[in-house]
Amino acid sequence: MEVLQKFGRMPAGLTIPAIAILLVVVGIPTIQLFLTSLNAPSFSLVNYQAFFEQRADVVILFRTVTMSVVVTAICVIIGYPTAYLIVAAPQRLRITLVVLVLIPWLTSGLVRTYAWTVILGDHGLINNLLIYLGVISSPLTLVYNRLGVYIGMVHIMLPMMILPLLSAMQGIDKSLMAAARSMGARPFAAFWRVFFPLSLPGVRSGALLVFVGCLGFYITPQALGGLSDAMLSGFIADQFQSTFDLAPIATSAYILLAIAMVVLSVFGFNLSDVQGRPAQISHRARLSQFSSLGQGSRYINEIVTHYRAKRWASHLYQVAHGGTWSKLVGVVFMLSVLVYLLCPGLIVIIMSFSGAAFLEFPPSSLSLRWYQSFLGDPSWTGALWTSVQLGIATTIASTIVGTLAAYGLSRTSSRLRSFLIMVILTPITIPVIVVGVAAYLGLVNLGLLGSKTGIVLAHSIGAIASVVVIVSATLANFDRTLEQAAQSMRAGPLRTFTRVTLPLIRPGIIGGAVFAFMHSFDEVVVTSLVSAFAVTTLPLKLLENIKQQIDPTIAAVGSLLTLMPLLWLVALYFVWRRSRLNASHMLTEPAT
Amino acid sequence: MSFVISRRRLVQVTSSAIAAGALSNVTGLASAQPAGELRVATSGGNWGDAIVNAFVKPFEAETGIKVTPIFQDVGAAQIGMMVKTNTVSIDVSTVGAVLGETLATGDFLEKIDYSYYDKNDLDAVPDYCRKSFGFASYIYSTNMFVNTGKLPTAKQRPTTWAEFWDVQKFPGVRSLMSGAGIPGPFEEALLADGVPMNTLYPMDIDRVFASLDRIKPHIRKWWASGAEILQIMRDGVADLGQSYDGRINSLIDAGVPIDIGRNQVKLTWDYWIIPKGSPNAQNAQKFIASTARADRQATFAKLFAQSPSNRNAYKSIPDNIGRKLATNPDYAAGSYPANAKWYTEIGSDGLSNLDQLKQRWKKWIVL
Numbered sequence: 036m037e038v039l040q041k042f043g044r045m046p047a048g049l050t051i052p053a054i055a056i057l058l059v060v061v062g063i064p065t066i067q068l069f070l071t072s073l074n075a076p077s078f079s080l081v082n083y084q085a086f087f088e089q090r091a092d093v094v095i096l097f098r099t100v101t102m103s104v105v106v107t108a109i110c111v112i113i114g115y116p117t118a119y120l121i122v123a124a125p126q127r128l129r130i131t132l133v134v135l136v137l138i139p140w141l142t143s144g145l146v147r148t149y150a151w152t153v154i155l156g157d158h159g160l161i162n163n164l165l166i167y168l169g170v171i172s173s174p175l176t177l178v179y180n181r182l183g184v185y186i187g188m189v190h191i192m193l194p195m196m197i198l199p200l201l202s203a204m205q206g207i208d209k210s211l212m213a214a215a216r217s218m219g220a221r222p223f224a225a226f227w228r229v230f231f232p233l234s235l236p237g238v239r240s241g242a243l244l245v246f247v248g249c250l251g252f253y254i255t256p257q258a259l260g261g262l263s264d265a266m267l268s269g270f271i272a273d274q275f276q277s278t279f280d281l282a283p284i285a286t287s288a289y290i291l292l293a294i295a296m297v298v299l300s301v302f303g304f305n306l307s308d309v310q311g312r313p314a315q316i317s318h319r320a321r322l323s324q325f326s327s328l329g330q331g332s333r334y335i336n337e338i339v340t341h342y343r344a345k346r347w348a349s350h351l352y353q354v355a356h357g358g359t360w361s362k363l364v365g366v367v368f369m370l371s372v373l374v375y376l377l378c379p380g381l382i383v384i385i386m387s388f389s390g391a392a393f394l395e396f397p398p399s400s401l402s403l404r405w406y407q408s409f410l411g412d413p414s415w416t417g418a419l420w421t422s423v424q425l426g427i428a429t430t431i432a433s434t435i436v437g438t439l440a441a442y443g444l445s446r447t448s449s450r451l452r453s454f455l456i457m458v459i460l461t462p463i464t465i466p467v468i469v470v471g472v473a474a475y476l477g478l479v480n481l482g483l484l485g486s487k488t489g490i491v492l493a494h495s496i497g498a499i500a501s502v503v504v505i506v507s508a509t510l511a512n513f514d515r516t517l518e519q520a521a522q523s524m525r526a527g528p529l530r531t532f533t534r535v536t537l538p539l540i541r542p543g544i545i546g547g548a549v550f551a552f553m554h555s556f557d558e559v560v561v562t563s564l565v566s567a568f569a570v571t572t573l574p575l576k577l578l579e580n581i582k583q584q585i586d587p588t589i590a591a592v593g594s595l596l597t598l599m600p601l602l603w604l605v606a607l608y609f610v611w612r613r614s615r616l617n618a619s620h621m622l623t624e625p626a627t
Numbered sequence: 628m629s630f631v632i633s634r635r636r637l638v639q640v641t642s643s644a645i646a647a648g649a650l651s652n653v654t655g656l657a658s659a660q661p662a663g664e665l666r667v668a669t670s671g672g673n674w675g676d677a678i679v680n681a682f683v684k685p686f687e688a689e690t691g692i693k694v695t696p697i698f699q700d701v702g703a704a705q706i707g708m709m710v711k712t713n714t715v716s717i718d719v720s721t722v723g724a725v726l727g728e729t730l731a732t733g734d735f736l737e738k739i740d741y742s743y744y745d746k747n748d749l750d751a752v753p754d755y756c757r758k759s760f761g762f763a764s765y766i767y768s769t770n771m772f773v774n775t776g777k778l779p780t781a782k783q784r785p786t787t788w789a790e791f792w793d794v795q796k797f798p799g800v801r802s803l804m805s806g807a808g809i810p811g812p813f814e815e816a817l818l819a820d821g822v823p824m825n826t827l828y829p830m831d832i833d834r835v836f837a838s839l840d841r842i843k844p845h846i847r848k849w850w851a852s853g854a855e856i857l858q859i860m861r862d863g864v865a866d867l868g869q870s871y872d873g874r875i876n877s878l879i880d881a882g883v884p885i886d887i888g889r890n891q892v893k894l895t896w897d898y899w900i901i902p903k904g905s906p907n908a909q910n911a912q913k914f915i916a917s918t919a920r921a922d923r924q925a926t927f928a929k930l931f932a933q934s935p936s937n938r939n940a941y942k943s944i945p946d947n948i949g950r951k952l953a954t955n956p957d958y959a960a961g962s963y964p965a966n967a968k969w970y971t972e973i974g975s976d977g978l979s980n981l982d983q984l985k986q987r988w989k990k991w992i993v994l
Contacts (some may be wrong), residue, residue, distance in 0.1 A: 091989040098993070149858060156864060157800075157847075179848050257805075257851050262843070262992045265807065270989065273807050277726060277981070279707030279733050392881060393861050472708065479712045564705060567716045568666065568697045579671025579698040586672060 049443025050455055052436045053499050060492045061462060064476035068469065072285035082286040092287075099267040100294055102181075102256075103249035106188045107196075110245045111238060113189070114196035117372050118237070120365050121197075122204040127608070133201065134600050135373055136194050140553050141600065142380050142593035143577050144191060146394075148258045150379035150386075151187050152178055153396045155259075183259035191255065192248055193376065195550075196241040202546035203237025203508040204230075206539070236511035240504045243299065247464045250295055267291055268466045275468050288469035295464045296457060380597050387590035394587055405591035415576060415588070422556055422573040425487060429494040429555035434548045436495070437502025441543075442536070444503065445510040459503050462496040470497070471561040478565050485567030493565045494555040501554055502547035509543025664693050665910040668720035671698040674931060678721075681927035682764070686917045692910050703729060706902050710735045715904045718911040724755075724763070724967035725809045725981060727898035731760035732971055737901035737908055743916035748937055752919065755964050756936040761898025764918035765927060766934040768872045768895065768953035768962065769810060771888035773799075777866040785867065786890050788819040792838070794845045802859055802868035803842070805849040806988040810895055810965060812839070812869060813984060818891050828966040832983055836991055860885055876932045876951045892962040894953055896936065928952060 072082050086092050121132045139147065154160045155177035162174040177183060207230060215225035253269035271287050278284075382396055387405055389398030409415045440459060444452050462470050474493040475484070483489030513536070521531040537544075559574035566575065573592070580586045669678040675698040683694045701720045707730075709715045722730065730736050739762055741749065749757060756763035771791060773784045778799060785791045791801070803812045814827055816838035822831075847865060850856040857874045859865050861883055875887045899915040901908055917923060924935035925943040934954035935941065941949060941956075949955055953962060970981040978986070 089986060089989070091986070091993050094993040095989065152858070152862075152864075156862065158863060258855065262805075262846075262849050265992065270807070273985075275704045276702040277729065277809060279703050279730065279735060281704060281707070284704065394858065395861070472704070475708060476712065479714055484714055485716060563699065564708075567714065568668070568699060569716065575699070579675065579700075 046443045046446040047451055047455065050440040050447075050459070053440035053459055053503070054455070056436065056492065056499065057459065057462065057496055059481065060477045060496050061470060061473040062477075063480070064473040065461070065465075067476065068281065068285040068473055069289060071282050072289055074282065082282050083290070085283070086286055086290060095265065095267050095270065096290065096294065098263075099250060099291070100298065102184070102188075102264075102266065103246050103252075104298075106185060106192055106249045107242050107246045109185065109189050110192050110196035111242055113372060114193055114200055114241060115234075115238065116365075116368060117193075118197050118200035118204055119234075120369050121201060123365075131604055132369070132373075134604050136197050136376060137549065137553070138597050138600060139190065139376050139380055140194055140557065141596035142383050143574070143589055144254060144557070145258075145577070146383050146589050146593050147190065147379045148187055148255055149394060150382040150396075151183065151190070151259055153382055154378065155183055155186065178259055180261045181264055184256050184264050187255040187259040188249060188252060190376065190379065192245045193372075195244050195248060198546050198550055199240035199244065199505045199508045200234065200237040202505055202543040203240070203512065204234050205542035206509045206512050207233045233512055236508040240508035243460075244463075244501060244504055246298070247295055247460065250291055250464065251466050268468070271466050272468050275472075281472065284472070285469065288466050292461065292465050299460075300453075380593070383590045384594035384597060387587060387594040389587055389590075391587070394590060405587040406595070408588050409591045409595065414571070415573075415592070418571045418573045418576040419592075421487075421570060425490055425494065425572060426552045426556040428487075428491045429498050430548050430552040432491060433495045433498035433502050433551045434544060437499040437547055437551070438506050438540075438544055440499065441503045441506035441510055442532075442540075445507065445513070446515075456503070460500050463500045467497075467560045471564040474561055475564045484565060485569035487570060489565055490562060490570060490572075491555075493561050494558055495551075497558070497561075498551035498554045501550045502544075505547040505550060506540060506543040509540045509546075513539060663691065663910070664695070665719065665907050665914055666695045666697060666717045667914065668697045668699055668701050668717045670700050670721065677927060677931035681930055682914075682918050682923055685923060685926075686914055689917070690910075690913065692913070694914070706730060706735055707733065710903045713904060715902045715906065717902065718905040718907045719899055719901060719914055721897040722761070722900055723809060724896050724898060724965065725970045727758070727761045727900055728967045728971040729979075729981070730900065731758070735903055736760040737903055737905060737911070739901075739915065740912045743912055744919050747939070748919040748921065751921070751937045751939045753936065753964070755967070756896060758898065761900040762915050762919060763896040763898050763936050764924055766894055766896040766936055766954050768934075769804065769815075769869055769893045770872050770875060770953075771867065771891075772860060772870050772875045773867045773886050773888070774860070774863060774865070774884060775886050776884040777863065784886070786888060788815045788891055789821065791815075791867065792819040792842050794842075797867070799866035800847045800864070801842075801845055802848045802850055802856065802865035803846050804856075804869050805851045806839075806984065806991075808851060809970070809981065810893065811984065811988070814893050814963075814965065815869060815891070816842075824891060824963040827963065828969045829972075830969065830980070832980070832987060835984075836987055839991065872951070872953050873931065873933055889958045890961040892953060892958065894934075894962050894964045895967075 073079065074081060117136070121129055121136070124132060152159065156162070157174040157176075157178075159177070161177060162171070165171045166174065177186075211229050211233070212225050215229045216222070220228065250266075251268050252266055253272050256264050256266045257269055267287060268291075271284055274284050274287075386394050386396050386398060388401050388403070389395055390400035390402035390404060391398065440455075444455060447455065465473075471493075474496070478484045478489040478493065481489070481492075483492065517535055517539070518531050521535045522528075526534065557574060559572075559578055562570075562572050562575055563578065566572070577589050577592065580589060667683060669675040669683070675696065679696050683696055686692070687694050697717060701717065701722070703722070703726050706720070706722075709717075727736075738759055739757075741757070756766070771785065771788070778784050783797065783799070785793070785797045790797055794801075803815070804810070806812055813830060813835045816835045817827055817830060818824065819842070820834060820838040822834075848859060850859060850868075853871055853874055856868070856870045857878070859868070860870060860874065860878055872887065872892075875885055878885045879887065899918060901911045901915070905911055919937060921935070921937045921939035922943065924937050924940040927933065928935055928940065928944050929948055932948060932951040934952040935944070936954075938954070944952070950957075970984075971979050973979050974983060976983075
């Protein structure tokens with residue numbers, strides 16, 4: 036108990052497990068790599084000089100950052116309304132929508148990228164359709180250029196934007212909006228003045244995850260882009276394949292890390308700035324009070340309020356009627372987003388039933404041979420099982436450690452917090468290949484190379500970072516007076532946490548857990564190094580199969596993984612219906 | 628002078644903090660394997676299956692050594708790390724020709740013990756396939772391909788790289804290999820500029836990029852992986868381009884309207900190598916020696932149409948397969964071996980030709 040109380044006084048202590056894992060697995064090797072980039076022990080900046088002397092390197096670095104910013108912006112613009120509509124949907128529909136948004140993650144990125152060439156190609160679905168309809172006479176250039184890269188990257192990153200937004204929005208007390216409306220705020224004003232500011236931590240977390248994620252992209256820009264769309268990580272990966280000299284690799288990685296940190300601090304990604312916001316609002320209020328314009332508008336407001344309040348009652352009964360148009364727009368928008376998110380997956384599913392030895396769309400013949408080749412081969416099913424095990428272990432470890440860290444960070448002084456967040460986020464900011472090198476060296480020191488424990492640790496460092504980001508978004512809106520209230524009622528810190536805090540931040544924790552699982556389930560670059568050829572995961576197995584050709588087995592795996600959550604949804608629906616039937620049965624029983 | 632600089636770079640690498648910190652820690656991995664075992668990285672897919680069936684299984688049956696095939700690719704830095712941290716977990720791997728030379732300059736590879744080899748086999752293998760650090764048992768090539776559906780008459784199809792560069796006379800959507808990895812479209816650029824096949828090396832890098840300048844606006848897609856160009860050819864994204872012979876042949880076999888060019892063909896190959904500190908180096912030597920045998924190489928060519936390095940293998944390769952192979956004597960006049968050694972030679976500025984090409988490539992694509 037005393038220890039816990041001590042922890043309560045020293046919130047930064049809650050980040051100890053996260054920092055410890057980080058330090059042990061990648062921290063020390065990361066510092067060693069940094070020293071390598073500085074040519075230790077003689078210490079010189081030649082590698083950095085060499086980088087900046089090459090104008091091409093600087094251009095590529097600048098382009099990498101620009102492209103990441105553009106993708107992040109697109110994700111915010113599409114992701115925000117999507118998340119809003121999902122949260123506004125009824126419970127059952129909401130779960131369905133969340134699953135549909137997350138499903139694209141289950142298809143290997145490589146196959147999805149190929150599906151995009153099928154859709155966007157010169158003889159692809161869109162061009163063929165437009166030519167058939169007579170809209171265009173010669174094909175549009177939709178792929179092998181920047182546009183294609185953006186389409187592919189946004190497709191991969193959008194769920195990463197939506198998930199933290201959902202966590203943040205779920206945590207917003209809906210009665211606040213109703214209260215604003217009851218005070219005469221128009222729907223948009225209520226949204227803009229109440230809901231939007233409360234959802235900002237979600238925007239920040241999502242944008243952060245998307246931005247740092249984009250910095251590490253290399254397969255999509257290469258596959259869907261033109262010559263001048265290559266990103267820095269692609270060159271780092273090429274270097275890793277063709278040279279044994281780690282110094283230039285480490286140099287590029289640290290420059291990317293530095294740029295990321297600069298961009299993040301400029302955009303103020305301080306995650307949970309609960310203390311900052313009220314001050315800002317009161318500042319703004321004071322400003323408007325002193326300006327004559329503000330006074331004027333206040334005066335007008337006062338006059339109008341009476342009128343608005345009158346109208347409000349009638350509005351209440353008109354909601355259904357007046358909302359028809361906005362509802363229609365919402366449905367159309369949501370459907371477009373879903374089509375965009377699910378279309379490549381659908382094409383993958385169709386291709387998986389092909390009888391040919393190559394991926395082709397539309398398939399010239401139909402067969403189940405690729406499903407047989409997956410299910411009938413123990414090396415495939417074994418790899419799937421391994422991936423599931425690793426995913427679950429990583430999820431448990433990183434959700435607990437990450438939530439503790441986020442909780443601790445939310446009540447740490449802002450300077451220390453910025454530093455700790457920077458440290459925790461390093462593994463998802465550095466190009467993943469360098470994380471792989473660092474994790475390899477770290478696990479060598481621990482003697483865990485090529486073991487499942489080692490892989491879980493290596494996966495966890497990235498997963499913890501994501502959990503911290505997502506849980507922080509929820510904690511930012513968390514009303515700390517509730518905890519104080521509980522404590523004033525003589526609840527201990529542990530009891531307060533489990534009975535008050537935990538239930539309130541649950542959406543964030545679930546979001547973080549989903550993210551952690553996906554992170555582990557999809558990870559291939561770090562795994563390919565730290566598995567030391569002793570453990571085969573599903574993504575590794577997928578990767579090894581593309582050496583010569585994109586074997587349609589990959590499409591079969593993708594569609595099986597896509598169909599499984601859909602089946603789970605159907606099952607959930609029936610369980611829900613049964614339980615509702617039971618409930619209504621029970622309700623009606625006393626009456627009879 | 629250049630040698631001194633390169634030596635210093637090597638010393639820096641090997642004495643870096645990582646190496647110093649990690650060398651003292653030997654994990655159980657290295658010593659866990661009992662004698663009579665061998666771990667071979669074969670790369671994946673139907674390629675890996677062919678390697679296993681042609682080389683691994685007969686070797687196991689003959690020697691009783693238990694071979695664990697590892698269906699993964701191994702990068703240069705990965706081999707470097709394994710060797711430096713004393714955690715070598717594969718005994719044998721194939722690496723591209725230039726990569727093999729690069730690793731050898733860094734002293735990451737065991738010497739091949741040629742006392743295990745039959746003299747008849749060795750005599751039938753070209754010099755570039757039997758180096759002190761590695762042995763190549765198959766040869767492949769990068770060829771020009773044309774889509775015979777899009778370009779139905781012979782007059783529409785270029786046969787030399789100079790003709791390929793002539794977009795007026797030979798219109799069509801083009802695709803070339805990206806120069807970010809190795810091999811790149813560099814030799815082809817020189818051939819297009821009129822350099823004869825036998826005087827390509829040492830390559831004039833300025834001339835390479837001047838020639839690439841001319842074709843740059845006409846390339847629809849610069850591809851980076853074999854899987855990618857396979858789909859580009861199959862889906863008719865490009866009407867003509869450059870591809871690996873194995874990919875072209877597999878599409879021809881599948882009935883796709885693609886034709887393979889046999890003129891100005893670049894031959895390249897993979898070396899079997901043994902990372903320094905391999906726990907089963909002795910077995911690794913025996914295994915690699917077995918891949919030199921004509922019968923094993925013939926089996927491999929039958930499973931996956933790649934040329935044997937041992938020309939005696941042709942005796943037992945049926946003609947319909949022999950016609951697909953890049954080193955078929957009938958095609959000899961139209962091909963040249965890539966000079967892997969040239970890529971690792973250090974220039975006056977202390978950079979290897981490979982590094983030079985990569986820097987120029989980066990500059991060329993963005994500036």
